[in-house]
Amino acid sequence: MEKDTKTHIITVALQLFEEKGLNKVSLNEVIKASGLSKGAFYHHFKDKKELTSTCIHYYWEDMSNNVVKLPIQDMSLKDALSMILQQFDEAIKRINEGNDNFFEMYLNMLYSIRNDEKILSMSRNYFKKFKQKLSDCIKKEIERGIIREDVDPENTALLITTCTEGHGLLSSANIYDSPNQKLEIIYDQIYKSITTK
Amino acid sequence: MEKDTKTHIITVALQLFEEKGLNKVSLNEVIKASGLSKGAFYHHFKDKKELTSTCIHYYWEDMSNNVVKLPIQDMSLKDALSMILQQFDEAIKRINEGNDNFFEMYLNMLYSIRNDEKILSMSRNYFKKFKQKLSDCIKKEIERGIIREDVDPENTALLITTCTEGHGLLSSANIYDSPNQKLEIIYDQIYKSITTK
Amino acid sequence: MEKDTKTHIITVALQLFEEKGLNKVSLNEVIKASGLSKGAFYHHFKDKKELTSTCIHYYWEDMSNNVVKLPIQDMSLKDALSMILQQFDEAIKRINEGNDNFFEMYLNMLYSIRNDEKILSMSRNYFKKFKQKLSDCIKKEIERGIIREDVDPENTALLITTCTEGHGLLSSANIYDSPNQKLEIIYDQIYKSITTK
Amino acid sequence: MEKDTKTHIITVALQLFEEKGLNKVSLNEVIKASGLSKGAFYHHFKDKKELTSTCIHYYWEDMSNNVVKLPIQDMSLKDALSMILQQFDEAIKRINEGNDNFFEMYLNMLYSIRNDEKILSMSRNYFKKFKQKLSDCIKKEIERGIIREDVDPENTALLITTCTEGHGLLSSANIYDSPNQKLEIIYDQIYKSITTK
DNA sequence: TATGAATGAGGGTTCATTCAT
DNA sequence: CATGAATGAACCCTCATTCAT
Numbered sequence: 001m002e003k004d005t006k007t008h009i010i011t012v013a014l015q016l017f018e019e020k021g022l023n024k025v026s027l028n029e030v031i032k033a034s035g036l037s038k039g040a041f042y043h044h045f046k047d048k049k050e051l052t053s054t055c056i057h058y059y060w061e062d063m064s065n066n067v068v069k070l071p072i073q074d075m076s077l078k079d080a081l082s083m084i085l086q087q088f089d090e091a092i093k094r095i096n097e098g099n100d101n102f103f104e105m106y107l108n109m110l111y112s113i114r115n116d117e118k119i120l121s122m123s124r125n126y127f128k129k130f131k132q133k134l135s136d137c138i139k140k141e142i143e144r145g146i147i148r149e150d151v152d153p154e155n156t157a158l159l160i161t162t163c164t165e166g167h168g169l170l171s172s173a174n175i176y177d178s179p180n181q182k183l184e185i186i187y188d189q190i191y192k193s194i195t196t197k
Numbered sequence: 198m199e200k201d202t203k204t205h206i207i208t209v210a211l212q213l214f215e216e217k218g219l220n221k222v223s224l225n226e227v228i229k230a231s232g233l234s235k236g237a238f239y240h241h242f243k244d245k246k247e248l249t250s251t252c253i254h255y256y257w258e259d260m261s262n263n264v265v266k267l268p269i270q271d272m273s274l275k276d277a278l279s280m281i282l283q284q285f286d287e288a289i290k291r292i293n294e295g296n297d298n299f300f301e302m303y304l305n306m307l308y309s310i311r312n313d314e315k316i317l318s319m320s321r322n323y324f325k326k327f328k329q330k331l332s333d334c335i336k337k338e339i340e341r342g343i344i345r346e347d348v349d350p351e352n353t354a355l356l357i358t359t360c361t362e363g364h365g366l367l368s369s370a371n372i373y374d375s376p377n378q379k380l381e382i383i384y385d386q387i388y389k390s391i392t393t394k
Numbered sequence: 395m396e397k398d399t400k401t402h403i404i405t406v407a408l409q410l411f412e413e414k415g416l417n418k419v420s421l422n423e424v425i426k427a428s429g430l431s432k433g434a435f436y437h438h439f440k441d442k443k444e445l446t447s448t449c450i451h452y453y454w455e456d457m458s459n460n461v462v463k464l465p466i467q468d469m470s471l472k473d474a475l476s477m478i479l480q481q482f483d484e485a486i487k488r489i490n491e492g493n494d495n496f497f498e499m500y501l502n503m504l505y506s507i508r509n510d511e512k513i514l515s516m517s518r519n520y521f522k523k524f525k526q527k528l529s530d531c532i533k534k535e536i537e538r539g540i541i542r543e544d545v546d547p548e549n550t551a552l553l554i555t556t557c558t559e560g561h562g563l564l565s566s567a568n569i570y571d572s573p574n575q576k577l578e579i580i581y582d583q584i585y586k587s588i589t590t591k
Numbered sequence: 592m593e594k595d596t597k598t599h600i601i602t603v604a605l606q607l608f609e610e611k612g613l614n615k616v617s618l619n620e621v622i623k624a625s626g627l628s629k630g631a632f633y634h635h636f637k638d639k640k641e642l643t644s645t646c647i648h649y650y651w652e653d654m655s656n657n658v659v660k661l662p663i664q665d666m667s668l669k670d671a672l673s674m675i676l677q678q679f680d681e682a683i684k685r686i687n688e689g690n691d692n693f694f695e696m697y698l699n700m701l702y703s704i705r706n707d708e709k710i711l712s713m714s715r716n717y718f719k720k721f722k723q724k725l726s727d728c729i730k731k732e733i734e735r736g737i738i739r740e741d742v743d744p745e746n747t748a749l750l751i752t753t754c755t756e757g758h759g760l761l762s763s764a765n766i767y768d769s770p771n772q773k774l775e776i777i778y779d780q781i782y783k784s785i786t787t788k
Numbered sequence: 789t790a791t792g793a794a795t796g797a798g799g800g801t802t803c804a805t806t807c808a809t
Numbered sequence: 810c811a812t813g814a815a816t817g818a819a820c821c822c823t824c825a826t827t828c829a830t
Contacts, residue, residue, distance in 0.1 A: 005793080021308075023220055027821060037795045038822080044793090048821065103311065107304045113370045114300065123372050155386045162383055163356060166363025173310045175320050186359055189352045193390030202810095223803060234812045235805085245804060399814075415702075417614055421800060431816045432801080438814090442800065497705065501698045507764045508694065517766050549780045553754060556777055560757025567704045569714050580753055583746045587784030617824060628791045629826085639825060 006044045009034050014055050021104035022052060053116055056109050060119060064126040073136040077147065080137050081187045084164065089180045092171050103172045131157045138194075151194045160190060203241045206231050211252050218301035219249060250313055253306050257316060261323040270333040274344065277334050278384045281361065286377045289368045300369045328354045335391075348391045357387060400438045403428050408449050415498035416446060447510055450503050454513060458520040467530040471541065474531050475581045478558065483574045486565050497566045525551045532588075545588045554584060597635045600625050605646050612695035613643060644707055647700050651710060655717040664727040668738065671728050672778045675755065680771045683762045694763045722748045729785075742785045751781060 012034040016025045027048050031041050045051045066087070072080045095102045113120050134157035141147040163186055171179030209231040213222045224245050228238050242248045263284070269277045292300045309316050331354035338344040360383055368376030406428040410419045421442050425435050439445045460481070466474045489496045506513050528551035535541040557580050565573030603625040607616045618639050622632050636642045657678070663671045686694050703710050725748035732738040754777050762770030 026819075028819080039796065039824085040794050042822070042824095104308055107308050110366065110370045111301055111304050113372065120371060123370065127367065127372055152386070155382050158379065159360060159383050159386045162363035162367065162379075163360035164363065165367060166359035166361065166365075168363075169307070169366055170324065170359065170362060173307045173320065174317060175310065175324055182355065182359075185352050186356050189349070189356045190390075193387075224805090225803070235814090236807090236812050237810075239805075240810060420798075422798080433803085433817065434815050436801070436803095498702055501702050504760065504764045505695055505698050507766065514765060517764065521761065521766055546780070549776050552773065553777050553780045556757035556761065556773075557750060557754035558757065559761060560753035560755065560759075562757075563701070563760055564718065564753065564756060567701045567714065568711060569704065569718055576749065576753075579746050580750050583743070583750045584784075587781075618826090619824070629793095630791050630828090631789080633826075634789060 005036070005040065009036070009041060009044060009051070010055055010058060013051055014058060017052075017055055017059075017108075018102050018105050021101040022055075022108040023104070024101075027051075052108075053112065053119070056105075056112050056116070056119060057122070059105060060109055060122050060126070064122065064129075067126065067130055070133070072133040073140075075137065077134075077137050077141050077191065080134070081160075081191065085180065085183055085187065088164070088168060088171075088183060091168070092179050095172050106172065127161060131161050134160050145196065147194050148196050156190070156194060160187075163190070202233070202237070206233070206238065206241060206248070207252055207255055210248055211255060214249075214252060214256075214305075215299050215302050218298040219252075219305040220301070221298075224248075249305075250309065250316070253309050253313070253316060254319065256302060257306055257319050257323070261319065261326075264323065264327050267330070269330040270337070272334065273341075274331075274334055274338050274388065277331070278357075278388065282377065282380055282384065285361070285365060285368075285380060288365070289376050292369050303369065324358060328358050331357050342393065344391050345393050353387070353391060357384075360387070399430070399434065403430070403435060403438060403445070404449055404452060407445055408452060411446075411449055411453075411502075412496050412499050415495040416449075416502040417498070418495075421445075446502075447506065447513070450499075450506050450510070450513060451516070453499060454503055454516050454520070458516065458523075461520065461524055464527070466527040467534075469531065471528075471531050471535050471585065474528070475554075475585065479574065479577055479581065482558070482562060482565075482577060485562070486573050489566050500566065521555060525555050528554050539590065541588050542590050550584070550588060554581075557584070596627070596631070600627070600632065600635060600642070601646055601649055604642055605649060608643075608646060608650075608699075609693050609696050612692040613646075613699040614695070615692075618642075643699075644703065644710070647703050647707070647710060648713065650696060651700055651713050651717070655713065655720075658717065658721050661724070663724040664731070666728065668728055668732045668782065671725070672751075672782065676771065676774055676778065679755070679759060679762075679774060682759070683770050686763050697763065718752060722752050725751055736787060738785050739787050747781070747785055751778075754781070 009030065013025070013030045016030060016033060027041070030051070031038055034041070041051075045054070070080075070083060070087070072083070075083070091102075109119065113123050131154075135153045138147055138151065138153040138156055142149055142151065142153065164183070167176075167179070167183050167186060170176055171182070176182050206227065210222070210227045213226060213230060224238070227248070228235055231238075242251070267277075267280060267284075269280070272280070288299075306316070310320050311317070328351075332350040335344055335348065335350040335353055339346055339348065339350070361380070364373075364376070364380050364383060367373055368379070373379050403424065407419070407424045410423060410427060421435070424445070425432055428435070435445075439448070464474075464477060464481070466477070469477070503513065507517050508514070525548075529547040532541055532545065532547040532550055536543055536545065536547070558577070561570075561573065561577050561580060564570055565576070570576050600621065604616070604621045607620060607624060618632070621642070622629055625632075636645070661671075661674060661678075663674070666674070682693075700710070704714050705711070722745075726744040729738055729742065729744040729747055733740055733742065733744070755774070758767075758770070758774050758777060761767050762773070767773050
């Protein structure tokens with residue numbers, strides 16, 4: 001029962017946060033939307049910070065899992081990049097076309113990283129895993145003779161990771177008109193430069 | 198006189214915003230720090246939003262100018278990347294070692310882009326110029342025979358831009374331990390892949 | 395204008411504090427009773443503590459002044475004690491017969507002494523002055539041959555001060571039925587023991 | 592078992608009250624510290640008032656017993672006063688050097704007297720007993736020829752009681768620098784004035 | 789007897805904004 | 810142009826108490 005209420009509050013809060021932006025939602029709104037009383041809220045959470053931080057954990061875990069589940073290491077690099085492209089396409093669509101405030105939530109999460117040990121380690125883990133999967137994928141492609149032998153898998157994976165993140169940021173921020181096309185170009189550029197002729 | 202007062206307020210506000218984070222500074226603080234009265238403030242600004250958005254303009258313009266001033270197009274790509282590396286190094290140091298809240302200001306700016314026409318166009322312009330300079334630089338390097346002829350300057354410039362931005366974000370967020378070294382690897386990776394053997 | 399509002403708030407608050415007891419009065423009540431808005435209150439006071447502490451200062455100053463004004467040093471000890479007796483009689487009546495909570499205010503003041511430099515020094519000053527006046531009075535009585543020469547004025551003044559305070563406390567606390575009569579006995583006891591036969 | 596739980600709650604509460612001051616301790620704290628549940632608490636006490644008033648009873652009873660146990664009536668007045676002096680010394684030390692809030696508890700008790708029949712009668716009883724013991728002691732000293740025959744034991748006992756209480760208050764409130772020495776002077780002053788030459 | 793989730797009135801405080809002077 | 814007292818909605822949070830289990 002207790003667990004249910006807490007989860008309920010988190011769910012409601014996350015929805016509000018994504019709709020209006022984490023900083024624009026007051027505790028009163030969360031409480032009202034959750035149909036509970038003030039006291040009930042404070043029975044489950046120490047204070048507002050605990051709620052927001054918990055929500056960010058959930059949000060981040062959700063994002064991480066989506067990536068972790070991707071079977072990048074078992075695919076060809078071409079297919080892997082295609083899949084990431086598609087994933088980002090959907091995310092960007094959600095951000096730009098939806099009415100929600102997913103982007104502010106994302107920025108808040110980034111901001112929280114510097115003040116929240118747990119989120120920091122989650123984030124590092126996420127990027128580490130993402131890079132590792134790419135790296136593994138590249139190694140196999142080298143073995144298969146698709147990627148040149150002199151290519152460093154680690155460094156290439158790092159490059160892909162950062163430019164994907166940078167592209168995601170600039171797209172979310174609405175700076176690129178046709179984000180998806182841009183990412184395709186970027187991936188092509190990298191892909192061409194490491195494959196055997 | 199009027200202009201001076203306004204500029205004074207903006208300067209004071211920007212400093213506070215960078216110190217404590219845009220959302221953590223109240224109008225009262227700005228007014229107090231600027232040594233003015235409430236009425237004086239409202240004489241120069243319609244409301245708080247006008248102040249914050251003006252401040253973000255200034256902040257962004259400042260950042261832009263720093264990039265625009267870089268004579269990237271007249272340098273070798275190697276030198277250009279070195280210079281950007283150094284610039285980022287300083288910025289990251291400021292963010293991670295300083296007591297200020299530069300990063301939150303940056304995130305707020307990114308967030309504002311989606312709600313503020315003017316900032317959006319400034320941002321787009323900034324990234325366009327940055328990319329253009331890199332592109333010009335690359336073209337010249339191709340002519341000089343340093344970069345291969347089959348390399349597309351536009352796309353390569355796009356790649357450099359996005360991975361620089363992505364790397365900046367991840368470094369600011371404290372995700373990379375040795376950010377500077379990481380950026381060097383990334384640039385090396387790109388540079389090697391486009392230069393003639 | 396500013397001074398007036400602040401004084402007004404203090405007056406209203408003091409009245410409420412004396413009626414209901416300092417700990418039983420909320421800021422909302424003070425604000426409501428003063429006819430002002432929350433903002434107005436916080437314009438004049440940093441927080442509730444500043445209000446209560448200011449009120450206690452006023453309260454204490456008021457009490458002190460009543461004592462300081464007494465021309466004890468120019469009277470015979472007999473008359474001086476009579477006068478103090480009468481003063482206490484009135485105070486006790488106010489505490490016991492009135493509807494107010496003067497006593498709790500007094501206790502709160504006593505409690506504040508230990509946490510408030512200013513009140514501490516006010517209090518020490520008050521008791522010092524009271525003792526000094528009594529001491530001076532006794533010295534003159536010795537010169538007049540009314541009080542014995544071997545009597546120490548300082549120590550006797552200390553005795554009178556402490557037993558007056560002790561009696562005041564026990565009377566306020568409702569422990570003595572006929573407080574006034576008790577104080578008379580106490581004073582008589584002291585008086586007899588120091589006068590010449 | 593029930594009795595034990597109730598006593599346990601009271602013990603825990605008293606400790607908290609003396610540490611932090613009666614008004615600064617919430618029921619939640621008491622419940623948490625006692626290791627019980629909310630329901631369990633309300634099984635034993637009607638409401639918070641019942642707890643505080645019960646605690647004050649205990650506190651007061653404790654103080655009373657300490658005095659009642661003193662074999663004042665069987666001692667010489669000199670020794671009796673010495674003993675009281677020592678008792679007060681310890682109490683004052685506890686108040687001024689300790690980190691606890693014994694003094695606030697004491698003031699709260701005094702305040703409660705006026706609103707709580709039971710505490711009122713306990714208090715009256717306490718002071719009555721204290722005075723009686725002193726009075727008996729003095730009577731015996733008169734018989735022994737140590738105190739003059741014209742001294743009224745009742746009135747002298749009253750004087751000692753009130754000045755002890757007054758001194759205790761002023762010392763607790765931190766108004767006297769060297770409280771112990773002051774009390775010695777006061778007692779000396781009284782003692783000298785009633786003994787035979 | 790005992791649990792602890794839920795209640796909700798009320799607490800103190802902040803803050804952007806207005807407006808008479 | 811400038812002042813700063815006043816506004817009041819909204820904020821986060823505390824707490825004694827109730828009640829279904």
